[in-house]
Amino acid sequence: MSLLTLPRLLTPLLLAPLLSVSVQADDFFGDVSTRSTPQSTPGSSISYRFWIQQQAAFGLADPDPGFSRDQADWTRFETELFGQANHRIGAWRLQASGALIHDWLPDTRDQLDWPGYDFTDDQEDARRWQWRLRDTHVSRTWGDLWLRGGYQTLAWGEAETLNVIDVAGRRDERWPGQASLDDLRLPVPALQAQWHSLDAVVFWNDQPHRQPAAGDDFDPWTGLRNAGADVKTIDADNPAGLALRWQHRWPGTDLQLIAADVNAFQPAPVEVRTEMIGGQPVPSELRLQMPRNRVLGAGLQHSRGNWVWRTEQALHTDVPLVPEQPVAAWPQADQWRAMWGADFSGWRNLTLTGEAALTWTPDRPADVRQSEWHWAQSLRASHQSFSDRLTLEGQAAHLGADQGGLLRVGAQWDLSDHWNLEATGVAYVADDDQLLDPFRQQDAVIFRVRWLP
Amino acid sequence: MIILTTRLMLVLLLAALMATVLSAQAETPEARDIMTQVDNRYTGDSSHAEAQLILIDRRERERVRDLVMYELEAEGTSKSIVFFRSPADVAGTSYLSHDHDGADNDAWLYLPALGQVRRVAAGDRAGAFMGSDFSYSDMDGMEIDWWQYRLLDDSQTVNDHPVWHLEAVPHPDHADQVLEETGYERARIWVRQDNLVLIRGQYWLADSDRSKYFSASELTEIDGIWTPLRLQMVTTRNGEREHSSVLSISHIEYNSHSDADLFTTRAMERGLE
Numbered sequence: 001m002s003l004l005t006l007p008r009l010l011t012p013l014l015l016a017p018l019l020s021v022s023v024q025a026d027d028f029f030g031d032v033s034t035r036s037t038p039q040s041t042p043g044s045s046i047s048y049r050f051w052i053q054q055q056a057a058f059g060l061a062d063p064d065p066g067f068s069r070d071q072a073d074w075t076r077f078e079t080e081l082f083g084q085a086n087h088r089i090g091a092w093r094l095q096a097s098g099a100l101i102h103d104w105l106p107d108t109r110d111q112l113d114w115p116g117y118d119f120t121d122d123q124e125d126a127r128r129w130q131w132r133l134r135d136t137h138v139s140r141t142w143g144d145l146w147l148r149g150g151y152q153t154l155a156w157g158e159a160e161t162l163n164v165i166d167v168a169g170r171r172d173e174r175w176p177g178q179a180s181l182d183d184l185r186l187p188v189p190a191l192q193a194q195w196h197s198l199d200a201v202v203f204w205n206d207q208p209h210r211q212p213a214a215g216d217d218f219d220p221w222t223g224l225r226n227a228g229a230d231v232k233t234i235d236a237d238n239p240a241g242l243a244l245r246w247q248h249r250w251p252g253t254d255l256q257l258i259a260a261d262v263n264a265f266q267p268a269p270v271e272v273r274t275e276m277i278g279g280q281p282v283p284s285e286l287r288l289q290m291p292r293n294r295v296l297g298a299g300l301q302h303s304r305g306n307w308v309w310r311t312e313q314a315l316h317t318d319v320p321l322v323p324e325q326p327v328a329a330w331p332q333a334d335q336w337r338a339m340w341g342a343d344f345s346g347w348r349n350l351t352l353t354g355e356a357a358l359t360w361t362p363d364r365p366a367d368v369r370q371s372e373w374h375w376a377q378s379l380r381a382s383h384q385s386f387s388d389r390l391t392l393e394g395q396a397a398h399l400g401a402d403q404g405g406l407l408r409v410g411a412q413w414d415l416s417d418h419w420n421l422e423a424t425g426v427a428y429v430a431d432d433d434q435l436l437d438p439f440r441q442q443d444a445v446i447f448r449v450r451w452l453p
Numbered sequence: 454m455i456i457l458t459t460r461l462m463l464v465l466l467l468a469a470l471m472a473t474v475l476s477a478q479a480e481t482p483e484a485r486d487i488m489t490q491v492d493n494r495y496t497g498d499s500s501h502a503e504a505q506l507i508l509i510d511r512r513e514r515e516r517v518r519d520l521v522m523y524e525l526e527a528e529g530t531s532k533s534i535v536f537f538r539s540p541a542d543v544a545g546t547s548y549l550s551h552d553h554d555g556a557d558n559d560a561w562l563y564l565p566a567l568g569q570v571r572r573v574a575a576g577d578r579a580g581a582f583m584g585s586d587f588s589y590s591d592m593d594g595m596e597i598d599w600w601q602y603r604l605l606d607d608s609q610t611v612n613d614h615p616v617w618h619l620e621a622v623p624h625p626d627h628a629d630q631v632l633e634e635t636g637y638e639r640a641r642i643w644v645r646q647d648n649l650v651l652i653r654g655q656y657w658l659a660d661s662d663r664s665k666y667f668s669a670s671e672l673t674e675i676d677g678i679w680t681p682l683r684l685q686m687v688t689t690r691n692g693e694r695e696h697s698s699v700l701s702i703s704h705i706e707y708n709s710h711s712d713a714d715l716f717t718t719r720a721m722e723r724g725l726e
Contacts, residue, residue, distance in 0.1 A: 028666035028687040029653050032697045034507050036517045049541040086724075093724075139723065146723065155569040181566040194719055249718070251553050254572055301572045304557070305633060308574045345574045346633070349581070387508055387696050388584030417516045417540040452541040 049084040049097075050453055057178065057446040059217060064438055066222045068215035069117050075175075075217055075444060076127070078103045082182075084134070091141060095150075097134040103127035120215035126174075127213075135187050146194040151187040154201060156245060156258060157299065157312055159339035161376040161397055162357035164312035165297040167243050167260040168201065172210040176218055176439075177406045177426045178446050186210060199245040206239035208267045208290050217442045221286065224327060229283045234270075236263045236290045254301040258314070264293040268320035268330045283327050291320050291332070306346025312339045321361070321368040322402075322435065331365040353380040359400075369402045369435070376400045389414045404430030404437065422448040484602035484619050487644060492597045494649045496678055497707035499525045508585055509697040518543060518583060521725055523715055529554045532716035533592070536725045543583065547721045550592065558634075560589065563721035570718040579636035585698035586665060586686035590635045599627035605641070611653060615646040632659055648672070648679040663690045676707045 055078045063069055084097035106124050109116035119127070137150025157166030170186040172179050189204040212219040214231070221231045241262030248255050267288035274281040297314025314337050320330035341355035359374040380395040391412045398405040410424035424446045430436035506518040519538040524531070531552040537543045545565035552558050560573040573589070582589050606618040621640045623631035632638070636658050643653035654667035665688050669681035684700040714720060 028689055028694060029668045031668075031670060031683070032509060032685055032687065032699055034509065034515060034699055034701075036505060036507050036515055036701075047538065047544075049544050051541055146719075148723075153568040155567060158569065158571070185568055247718075249559070251551070251556055251559055254718075303559070303572050303574050306574050308572050310572075343574060345580070384581075384584075387510065387586075388581060389510075414516075414542075416514065417542075420542060450542070 045088040047086045049082075051082050051450050053080040053082070053448060053450040054078070055080070055180075055446065055448045057175070057444050060443045060445065061441040063217060063441045066226050066438075067217055067219065068119055068123060069217060071117065073117060074105060074114075076103050077105045077108065078127075080183075082134070093139045094137075095139075096136045098136070099132045099134060100129065101132060102129040120213065122214035123216060125213070126216075133187070144195055147191070149191045150189070152190055152192065153185050153187045154190065154192070155185060156243075156256070158310060159312050159341070159357055160353075160355055160380075161378045161399060162337055162339060162359065164314045164337045164339050164357070165256075165258045165295065165299050167258065167262050167293070167295050168203065168205075170205070170207065170209060170265045174210055174212045174216060174218065175444075177408055177428070178424065178444060180422070180448060197247050199243075199247070201243045201245075203241035203243065203262055204239050205241055205263050205265065205290070206236050207265075208233060208288075209265045211267075217444075218439055220438075223438075224283060224286060227283070229327075230285045231288065232285065233267050233288045237292070239263065252303055254299075256299045258295065258297045258299070260293070260295040262293055262295075263290040264319075265290065267291075269327070270329050272328055286327065292318060294318070297337075306344055308343040308345075310339075310341045310343075313337070319361075321365065321370055323365075324367045324369060331368060333361050333363050333365055336360040336362070349384045351382045353382070354378070371401065374400050374402070376403075399436070402434060404428065404434040404440070406436075418452050420448075420450040420452070422446075422450075424448075480601040481604050484604040484617075487604065487617055487619065488597060488600075488602050491644060491649050491651065497524075497676070499523070499710050500705060500707050501709055502702050502705040504700055504702045506583065506585055507699040507701065509699070511693075511695055516540075516584070523710065525711065525713065525716055527713060527716075532713075534716050534720065535592070537583070538725070545724060546583070547724075548582070548589075548592070549716060549718065549721055550589075551716070555596070561718050561721065563718070570721050579634060585700075586688045586696055587684075587698055587700070588636065591686075596627070599624055599631050607646075609643070611643055611645070614652075616643040616652065617646060618643050650679050650681060652681070663688055663695065665689070675705060678707055680705060 055076065057075045058073070059069055059075045060072055062071055069075060079102050081100040082097070083099075084095065087094045105116065106119050106127055108114050109119075133151055135152050137148050137152050139146065139148035154168035155166065156168060157164050159166070163169065168188060168190070170188050172183055172186055188207070190201050192199065192201045211233075214225050215222060219225070225231060241260065243258065243260035243262060246257045267290050269286055270289045271287040272283050273285040273287075275284045276282070294317040295314050297312065299310070299312045301308060301310045303309075316335045316337055318332045319335045320332050323330060337357070337359050339355060339357045341353065344352045355378045357376040359370070361370065361372050361374070364370070364372045376397070376399050378395065378397040380393065382391065382393045384391050393408075393410045395408045396405070406429060407427045408424065410422065412420065412422045414420050425444070426446070427443045428436055428440050430440045500523070502522045504520045504522065506520055508516040508518075518540065521536045521538060522533065524533045533550050533552075535548045537546040547563045549561045549563075550558060551560075561570050562573050563570045579588055579590055581587075582592050600621045601624050603620045604617060605620050609616050609618050619642050621642065637656045638659040640654055640656045642651055642655075644651050650669065650672060652669045656665045656667070658664060665686055668685045669683065670685070671682040673680055673682055680702075682702045682705070685697065687697045688695045
């Protein structure tokens with residue numbers, strides 16, 4: 001060490017006794033320089049949002065026979081261009097949004113060296129450039145009455161393992177457990193009216209949850225299709241539906257009461273046609289239909305300290321139940337559905353969310369897989385750090401004794417306001433006799449990059 | 454009557470130390486009187502502001518959020534709602550708070566990706582507000598009676614303005630609430646004597662080697678109300694700057710609205726009108 005360096009190193013030590021707290025604090029009270037310039041756009045009537053997202057997913061294991069993918073391989077390489085515009089004209093508000101989506105995997109297989117695997121026609125169609133309408137609606141207020149009509153996402157329930165009061169929650173179910181939050185919920189055509197504490201929604205829900213294409217990793221009917229049967233989703237008997245919600249909030253407590261007469265978004269078999277082959281009846285056509293669902297329920301949230309407690313309770317009528325032999329019209333029964341959950345956020349930036357859900361089927365038909373008392377549980381941990389740049393999340397869900405479960409871990413990193421990175425791993429856990437058994441080999445890792453201009 | 458920015462400053466002002474030495478020292482009546490004056494300073498029955506929240510990491514990389522904020526004083530409850538207009542990944546997000554006198558606060562967060570309003574636990578309010586150095590409790594406001602104050606010096610100046618230099622510690626009867634809802638264990642603050650505006654604060658985070666430095670600048674008198682147009686919070690760790698946030702107000706007006714329907718979860722679902 002040179003003598004020239006030594007005094008410089010010692011200086012802070014020599015000065016330390018002379019520094020008061022306030023003088024030291026002054027260093028951090030000075031204005032932090034910023035490059036951003038203040039912007040004021042009061043009265044601006046038009047706003048836009050855009051992003052481009054690239055997603056790639058890799059299936060980690062060899063699936064069971066019957067699916068298009070027959071080896072550990074890429075499952076999709078999807079580009080999404082999302083856009084949203086909002087416009088205010090006097091008392092009217094307009095919103096239009098949509099996404100242009102294309103999966104490059106079939107193109108890559110056809111034109112490059114990737115050997116890949118064969119896709120069904122249905123898969124190829126589903127993966128070509130597609131325009132998907134997102135929330136697109138018109139709204140206006142007249143005094144205490146507010147109306148919104150159009151294609152809109154309505155989320156009325158928070159239960160994660162069971163639909164209790166989420167009567168308008170249409171979802172993308174092509175990749176269960178793998179979809180990003182922005183892509184999970186789908187809008188439905190509806191006219192919504194709010195007046196004081198009351199919501200009334202008239203639906204036109206003739207579209208079921210978005211289903212996997214024939215041959216996809218989570219196609220529930222792949223075995224039947226491979227046996228030559230045609231699987232069709234037929235129109236609902238009555239696409240119109242009505243839902244009412246009354247909400248009230250007290251200090252610390254939120255309550256909502258719900259009544260609905262709607263089509264459930266999960267289609268169920270209503271008819272099986274057979275033909276005789278070799279003297280044996282073989283299914284030739286399976287017809288699925290959205291069942292009519294009447295729901296009477298309530299949701300309650302209460303916060304105290306670091307906890308938020310919540311419960312949802314509802315009676316569902318005429319719920320289709322999976323029979324032991326699923327290639328048949330599914331019997332129906334009334335169910336009481338309940339969820340009890342809690343969020344805990346009292347330790348640094350960690351949030352723990354636990355949930356237990358019960359389905360009680362008092363008049364359970366014979367020969368259905370689901371037991372009279374059916375429990376599901378979920379535990380999720382989420383941690384944010386680096387000023388919310390990094391979000392780590394892990395979830396374990398047990399969907400019930402007859403179904404199986406999944407494990408999910410993910411990390412999201414906000415590189416800047418313009419670049420987001422995300423990586424997720426999903427593992428499916430099931431025994432031979434559980435509903436998720438055909439999908440237990442569909443474990444996957446998913447990578448997403450999003451650019452926001 | 455307190456607007457968001459003023460309540461923000463007040464909360465920071467109230468953050469305090471539970472250290473044995475300080476908590477053993479009695480509150481001085483003069484300090485309590487100053488704090489009561491600060492609390493009673495008229496800051497409008499309602500306000501509407503447009504601002505930028507700039508987040509700066511230690512490598513000087515910036516992230517910018519455009520905000521629209523509304524506040525309203527109702528009977529026994531201060532209500533505020535913040536709408537995020539940009540960037541695209543947070544646009545449409547909103548945060549609603551009802552700050553009840555003498556009772557736990559209520560808070561809700563609306564995330565457009567979920568399409569759903571979710572109640573936020575009180576404990577969340579010690580956490581970062583949208584990734585900034587300001588916490589949710591900084592934004593919400595807090596009970597003045599939860600704290601004890603001591604006047605350290607009444608002869609200092611900051612930028613040539615005479616200030617009171619005070620120290621705050623949690624009142625023993627509310628120590629748990631303070632720790633739970635703010636995360637602070639003690640504070641030193643500087644209040645301008647001429648207009649009762651908090652212009653500086655230093656806050657020590659409990660069980661941590663971090664502390665935060667607040668400063669308010671660009672004070673402007675708007676409709677007779679002294680308003681800082683620039684609020685800054687710097688988080689330090691072991692004497693090194695770790696992260697900074699600047700709330701830069703580009704437009705603010707007082708008493709221009711009185712619509713209670715704006716401070717509801719329905720308004721969050723509907724978005725910025």
